[in-house]
Amino acid sequence: MLDISTIRSQFPALSRTVDGRPVSWLDGPGGTQVPTAVIDAMSSTLHSGVSNLSPLFAAGRDALGVTQAAREAMADLLGTDDPRTVVFGQNMTSLTFSMSRALAQTWRPGDEIVVTRLDHDANVSPWLLAARDRGLEVRRVDITDDGRLDLDDLDRKLSDRTKLVAVTAASNALGTIVDVAEVARRAHSVGSLVYVDGVHATPHRLPDVAHADFYVCSAYKFFGPHTGILYGRFELLETLEAYKVRPAPADVPGKWETGTQSFESLAGVRAAVDYLAGLSGLPADAPRRTRLDDAYRRIADHEQTLAKRFLDGVHEIDGIRLWGIDGVDGRVATFAVTIDGMHPDTVAEALGQEGIFVWSGHYYALEVMGRLGLLDRGGAVRIGFVHYNTIEEVDRVLDALGRLRNS
Ligand SMILES: Cc1ncc(COP(=O)(O)O)c(C=O)c1O
Structure with a gap:
């Protein structure tokens, strides 16, 4: 298991806020947050x-x-x-x-x-x-x-x-x-x-x-x-x-x-x-590849928990369509969704106003969007979670999507 509070303590508080609220840094905006040690x-x-x-x-x-x-x-x-x-x-x-x-x-x-x-x-x-x-x-x-x-x-x-x-x-x-x-x-x-x-x-x-x-x-x-x-x-x-x-x-x-x-x-x-490597539970003097292997098992476990929560929540919101595999197996916790009657850019902008940054459009995955018939419809909204995201952040996104749907 990953200890999320220890993980979060390794990241600096983002200086960026939206209306005084902290930003949820998913993997959607085209880059992940950077730990203090890297900076x-x-x-x-x-x-x-x-x-x-x-x-x-x-x-x-x-x-x-x-x-x-x-x-x-x-x-x-x-x-x-x-x-x-x-x-x-x-x-x-x-x-x-x-x-x-x-x-x-x-x-x-x-x-x-x-x-x-x-x-x-x-x-x-x-x-x-x-x-x-x-x-x-x-x-x-x-x-x-x-x-x-x-x-x-x-x-x-x-x-x-x-x-x-x-x-x-x-x-x-x-x-x-x-x-x-x-x-x-x-x-x-x-x-x-x-x-x-x-x-x-x-x-x-x-x-x-x-x-x-x-x-x-x-x-x-x-x-x-x-x-x-x-x-x-x-x-x-x-x-x-x-x-x-x-x-x-x-x-x-x-x-x-x-x-x-x-x-x-x-x-x-x-x-x-x-x-x-430091996310592993193994001693610091174990070989780095071995520690990475252990760390990634924990990452995958945690991300599966986040993915399940997200999928369960999305299923409960009417009018949201998930594109891609409808389950946690065979995928990472990156989701493409569309909301009936809303352009993906409108959804991304609305989430952005709440401090949730997600990408919309084709994200350069032209072939995928073309194949799914989404290219002429503004693509989709991409919502992605990584190991440092929490269940609370998944709920924050679901809550925002649900409110958008009812607005
Ligand atoms: C799957 C995939 N491949 C390639 C790229 C391009 O990477 P880079 O920005 O390092 O050129 C991206 C960037 O988002 C990507 O998501």
Whole structure:
């Protein structure tokens, strides 16, 4: 069990209020709240005076140390033994554009790639553009009416010409969890690579890159700063050609890290991983990956409790429609809802006036919204809970939705 009051004590009180009332920071506004330890790590990095990487003087050595510590922390979070397989960049989208350009150099006209209707556009458009540039055929895997990836359709879309399957680990719109190991098994059986978007899954489920050739995520979704992270299988990172400037390192991972990294963010990334490990009930000297594994079990348990409360409450409000899986299994606690007769923006604005920040529209999940017929109707309202949210916050949201419905 997670001790929520201990967790809340690790976060600063938000200076932002709405009409003097505290804000409920769900995962809806496109980023999670950041623990004090992460803010402190970033601030002390800046206070100390940090330069670019250099072994020759203290500030440069500090930058090397901060970067290495972040790499090791992310290796533990992602489940790789080799920190060199961890690449930092501006955000998931930029890293994916960069990798798509490199991979595209290995493709030939007539080859095929597979994207899905469940994915955020950051794991679709980079591949569509690369496919266009290289003359590839694009195939889309459908979803079921309740928003699960259709694995039979995946089988139909795979062929011996498939070069890449780009798939999300969890939907940022509907909360569906994808069985990435199974997708990878099927994709690998035809010789395809697998590029996993872990941005939405990483705050909710412990990543395991064992099945993926690439796995990308963003620290601002898992209680850290605005920095993107890419895992790539070492042989791929080593053999693919990176678009880089000539004096930049030629080896892995430096060849993939364009320009100067945000060292303060990297300090924050390490602190965010340590924050997550600290949610475990295991002794602090247990291996970090083991602690993370335990911590994520607790996170999943708590989020399931929140999800159940939310679903039970939504079922009791007339005129609210839930899109996606109507149950706690196979999903994270992210929900897309619409209210009869109300535009999703109107709902988001009304909740915002109560200090509940949620996203409305398509949240870049264009394929999902198109498939569900919501694109021309303003999309849906996304309400998401993470481990630091409480039952009281779920009730606060339900109460606000109920009042809106009756207004
Ligand atoms: C599932 C998913 N993938 C990708 C992205 C893009 O991530 P970034 O902002 O790091 O480019 C997001 C952002 O919301 C997302 O939710």
